[in-house]
Amino acid sequence: MKYTGGLFWDVLLIADYDENWEDFFYSLIKVLPCKACREKTKLHHENYPIPKMKNNQEKNEYLWILRMQRGGQPWREKVNENGYTLESWVAQYADKPFTNNETDQ
Numbered sequence: 001m002k003y004t005g006g007l008f009w010d011v012l013l014i015a016d017y018d019e020n021w022e023d024f025f026y027s028l029i030k031v032l033p034c035k036a037c038r039e040k041t042k043l044h045h046e047n048y049p050i051p052k053m054k055n056n057q058e059k060n061e062y063l064w065i066l067r068m069q070r071g072g073q074p075w076r077e078k079v080n081e082n083g084y085t086l087e088s089w090v091a092q093y094a095d096k097p098f099t100n101n102e103t104d105q
Contacts, residue, residue, distance in 0.1 A: 014093045017059040
């Protein structure tokens, strides 16, 4: 089975942090295509709520740690094999628009 769960994390990463980001995070959980993933993630955040953050850097650091804990073994193996860091993950999306439509660029 091929997993595409990384898209969830990537969307959270590229979304700018503001006072509504936490609501955005919880909204994304509700639309995960895997029922077990939705339930496990919801339960996790009931026990471990998202901490208060001040900016994108704090949000990104939180996501990196959370993804390393909960993102699955394939992700951790990929990080180890390729030497990925938070900075290299963020750099993938630096200055890229959130669109596939070339007319929006």
